Amino acid sequence: MAPHSPGTDQIDTLLWIGFVAAAIVVVAVVGGLLYVLRRYGAERGAEPRQLTGGRGIQLRVGAALGAFAALILVLSIVYTGKAQETPATGAAGLQASSSAPLKIMATGQQWLWRYDYPNEAFSYYKLVVPVDTAVELDLVSTDVVHTWDVPDLAGKRDAVPGKTNHVVFSADEEGTYFGQAATLSGQAYAPMRTEVEVVSPQRYEAFVEAQKKDIQEAQDRVVGLIENGETP
Amino acid sequence: MSAPTANPELVVDGFPSRRPRWVEIATSADHKDVGRLLITGALGFLFIAMVELLLMRLQLAVPENGFLSPVTFNRMLSLYGATAIFLFALPLALGFFYYVAPLQIGARGTALPRLGQLGAWLFVAGATVLYAGFLFTPTEAGINPFAPLSSLAFLPNNGVDAWAAAAGLATLGFVLVSIDLVATLRRRRAPGMAWRRLPVFSWAAAICSWLLLVIGPVMLAAITMLLIDRNFEGIFLAGDAGGSPLLWQHLSWIFFTGAYMLILIFALGAIAEIVPTFSRKPLFNRGAVIGSLVAIAVLGTLAWMQNMFTAPIALGWMYFAMIMSLALIVPFGLVFFNLIATLAGGTISMRAPLLFAAAAIAAISIGLAAELEHSMVAVGWRLQHTTDSTAATHFALVGGAVFGGFAALHWWFPKMTGRTMGETLARFSFWTMLLGTLLAFVPLALAGTYDGQVVDAYKFFDGTGVNAYNLIATIGAFVLAAGILMTLVNAILSRESGAPAGPDAWGADSLEWFALSPPEPHNFDVLPDVRSARPLRDIREAIARRGGAGERPRARESQPVA
Numbered sequence: 182m183a184p185h186s187p188g189t190d191q192i193d194t195l196l197w198i199g200f201v202a203a204a205i206v207v208v209a210v211v212g213g214l215l216y217v218l219r220r221y222g223a224e225r226g227a228e229p230r231q232l233t234g235g236r237g238i239q240l241r242v243g244a245a246l247g248a249f250a251a252l253i254l255v256l257s258i259v260y261t262g263k264a265q266e267t268p269a270t271g272a273a274g275l276q277a278s279s280s281a282p283l284k285i286m287a288t289g290q291q292w293l294w295r296y297d298y299p300n301e302a303f304s305y306y307k308l309v310v311p312v313d314t315a316v317e318l319d320l321v322s323t324d325v326v327h328t329w330d331v332p333d334l335a336g337k338r339d340a341v342p343g344k345t346n347h348v349v350f351s352a353d354e355e356g357t358y359f360g361q362a363a364t365l366s367g368q369a370y371a372p373m374r375t376e377v378e379v380v381s382p383q384r385y386e387a388f389v390e391a392q393k394k395d396i397q398e399a400q401d402r403v404v405g406l407i408e409n410g411e412t413p
Numbered sequence: 414m415s416a417p418t419a420n421p422e423l424v425v426d427g428f429p430s431r432r433p434r435w436v437e438i439a440t441s442a443d444h445k446d447v448g449r450l451l452i453t454g455a456l457g458f459l460f461i462a463m464v465e466l467l468l469m470r471l472q473l474a475v476p477e478n479g480f481l482s483p484v485t486f487n488r489m490l491s492l493y494g495a496t497a498i499f500l501f502a503l504p505l506a507l508g509f510f511y512y513v514a515p516l517q518i519g520a521r522g523t524a525l526p527r528l529g530q531l532g533a534w535l536f537v538a539g540a541t542v543l544y545a546g547f548l549f550t551p552t553e554a555g556i557n558p559f560a561p562l563s564s565l566a567f568l569p570n571n572g573v574d575a576w577a578a579a580a581g582l583a584t585l586g587f588v589l590v591s592i593d594l595v596a597t598l599r600r601r602r603a604p605g606m607a608w609r610r611l612p613v614f615s616w617a618a619a620i621c622s623w624l625l626l627v628i629g630p631v632m633l634a635a636i637t638m639l640l641i642d643r644n645f646e647g648i649f650l651a652g653d654a655g656g657s658p659l660l661w662q663h664l665s666w667i668f669f670t671g672a673y674m675l676i677l678i679f680a681l682g683a684i685a686e687i688v689p690t691f692s693r694k695p696l697f698n699r700g701a702v703i704g705s706l707v708a709i710a711v712l713g714t715l716a717w718m719q720n721m722f723t724a725p726i727a728l729g730w731m732y733f734a735m736i737m738s739l740a741l742i743v744p745f746g747l748v749f750f751n752l753i754a755t756l757a758g759g760t761i762s763m764r765a766p767l768l769f770a771a772a773a774i775a776a777i778s779i780g781l782a783a784e785l786e787h788s789m790v791a792v793g794w795r796l797q798h799t800t801d802s803t804a805a806t807h808f809a810l811v812g813g814a815v816f817g818g819f820a821a822l823h824w825w826f827p828k829m830t831g832r833t834m835g836e837t838l839a840r841f842s843f844w845t846m847l848l849g850t851l852l853a854f855v856p857l858a859l860a861g862t863y864d865g866q867v868v869d870a871y872k873f874f875d876g877t878g879v880n881a882y883n884l885i886a887t888i889g890a891f892v893l894a895a896g897i898l899m900t901l902v903n904a905i906l907s908r909e910s911g912a913p914a915g916p917d918a919w920g921a922d923s924l925e926w927f928a929l930s931p932p933e934p935h936n937f938d939v940l941p942d943v944r945s946a947r948p949l950r951d952i953r954e955a956i957a958r959r960g961g962a963g964e965r966p967r968a969r970e971s972q973p974v975a
Contacts, residue, residue, distance in 0.1 A: 182863060192792065202782075213749075214753055218761065218763070239701040250739040257791065260791055261790040328798055345725065
């Protein structure tokens with residue numbers, strides 16, 4: 182996995198900070214424990230001094246721990262704030278979205294994602310977006326809770342029935358990014374995957390137009406069949 | 414009652430029972446019988462949870478495996494979650510509290526014994542209901558059955574109802590046991606047993622009981638809503654009719670997060686009894702440890718929304734949860750610091766309880782370090798719902814309930830049975846479990862962090878880079894299970910054939926070791942007069958001063974006037 186959006190860049194940085202913090206915790210506790218067990222494990226016989234610690238050392242240790250926690254808190258708030266900012270659309274992106282992000286509706290349903298584009302075209306499973314363009318996904322669900330998760334492009338978010346959740350990202354490179362639903366949603370949860378295809382703005386516009394035309398033709402064909410009294 | 418061989422001066426303690434042993438146990442309201450019922454039941458369900466985990470790991474050993482069908486996998490997953498939390502970890506912790514705390518405070522029994530008995534039997538009823546689900550269809554809704562997947566529209570069979578009834582009965586039982594514990598710790602302390610002298614494990618019992626009085630009813634409310642929604646056309650958890658699926662998430666996470674803290678507080682409380690004894694030093698700072706355990710219960714439960722970073726809630730709520738989670742660094746850090754400082758400078762004897770306690774500290778610290786990452790909001794967006802969260806939870810809870818629980822089991826086994834658990838098998842079990850835990854959960858953490866493998870999925874796909882991780886995790890789960898099985902076998906065998914233990918098996922400081930092993934129904938013939946936080950040590954010293962140097966106190970000896 183590699184970050185391909187400004188938001189996931191920030192998440193990746195904070196992940197490393199978190200990893201360092203966690204490593205400090207593990208090394209301090211496990212290392213300290215192993216050290217005292219080795220150092221004093223061989224003592225025999227003598228009754229040890231009945232040492233206890235006073236309030237002073239507890240306050241100092243507590244203050245050090247508090248400072249550690251406060252540092253992590255500040256860093257987390259800084260990077261989380263940056264990670265959830267709506268990115269700007271760049272020069273290579275879709276110019277129509279330069280002022281407001283391209284809004285696409287992502288609907289979770291058992292066990293497929295449906296994407297509705299601004300021009301009323303829609304697609305299942307595969308989302309096509311222009312490169313270097315701010316995209317805002319409105320996540321909704323028609324049945325149970327689903328989690329939309331394409332880790333290279335954005336942090337994961339739940340689609341909860343009755344609520345709308347938001348994901349923003351701006352892909353920095355053309356290509357295909359894979360994702361998988363991340364909340365148990367029933368029998369076919371594991372194969373409920375998705376794919377984001379990042380293309381040039383021209384190809385994006387061609388795709389949504391072609392998709393719209395295809396959908397329209399298919400609907401017309403069905404309507405025509407019904408009007409002729411045939412079963413579609 | 415077994416004959417008190419160590420004390421030949423008193424031969425007859427009661428009338429020989431005319432009823433079979435199982436009738437005695439089933440009808441007894443003695444806190445020791447009820448506690449043993451809870452502990453034995455919990456260890457039995459540990460075995461069952463382990464079997465379910467192994468079946469799931471077998472399915473996930475290789476990509477796109479067809480060993481279990483998706484429905485069977487989801488059933489195993491749901492049963493595993495309910496069994497591990499409601500039928501293993503919580504009753505184990507409460508069973509030890511209920512057995513040990515009245516002894517530690519020098520009580521002759523609990524304040525409301527029938528209430529505790531009813532609680533334990535409600536746990537048995539809950540377990541029966543959950544597994545009776547096999548007669549029709551067990552639940553498929555997952556470890557935490559989120560609405561609306563748990564609603565009638567998506568799971569129309571009665572599995573979810575069985576889950577709800579089982580979890581509800583067990584939770585109600587735990588609340589009743591907690592009420593008895595709160596009342597007992599309030600009213601039945603021996604003369605001189607002030608709160609400041611209460612052993613840390615009894616403090617843990619008090620904290621956890623109060624915690625259950627808060628979180629238990631929250632879960633019962635959530636379960637009631639779920640049952641009304643499913644059976645009486647309620648709309649509490651429906652997304653489109655005036656309720657909200659998020660309501661279930663809030664209420665259930667308050668309970669599960671509180672229960673998580675409860676299990677850790679139980680383990681740390683037991684470890685705080687074990688570590689001082691085996692390093693022959695008092696706890697480095699009792700007050701700081703006790704205060705930290707209180708803070709863990711409060712802050713930890715308030716951090717429930719840490720589980721909802723991906724849900725549609727405002728960023729401010731996520732920051733609130735993060736502040737509470739990160740604040741936990743201080744109390745957990747102080748507890749770890751004081752435990753290690755107690756060992757430092759001591760004369761350490763590495764007996765089985767201390768081995769398990771040390772592994773519990775290490776595993777809990779690894780799990781909490783991972784949870785620390787998950788509580789950083791943006792990192793949570795990346796790591797939550799991946800197998801890294803599975804690994805974090807399992808490090809902390811296997812550390813707390815299994816390693817910590819086994820430390821408590823080895824430690825109090827002599828008190829409960831009069832015999833010590835075999836040390837050699839304990840060591841084999843320990844090293845196997847340690848290896849198994851690392852093999853089972855480190856690869857899952859890596860798969861979740863670097864390849865984003867998602868939780869609860871019945872299969873994973875080839876080419877996603879997680880094949881090796883999952884195969885190693887499966888092997889590790891089997892190694893861990895083998896280690897756990899060794900301790901369960903050790904416990905069963907040692908009941909009959911373990912080395913006989915005296916009343917004071919380890920040279921500890923608290924009053925449960927003043928009673929016989931196993932204690933008589935009334936616990937103590939003579940109530941000791943407590944003068945410090947280490948009452949049994951005072952008694953030993955007083956005896957030494959009287960000339961009986963080196964002699965262990967006899968159980969029936971009243972405390973000599975110092």
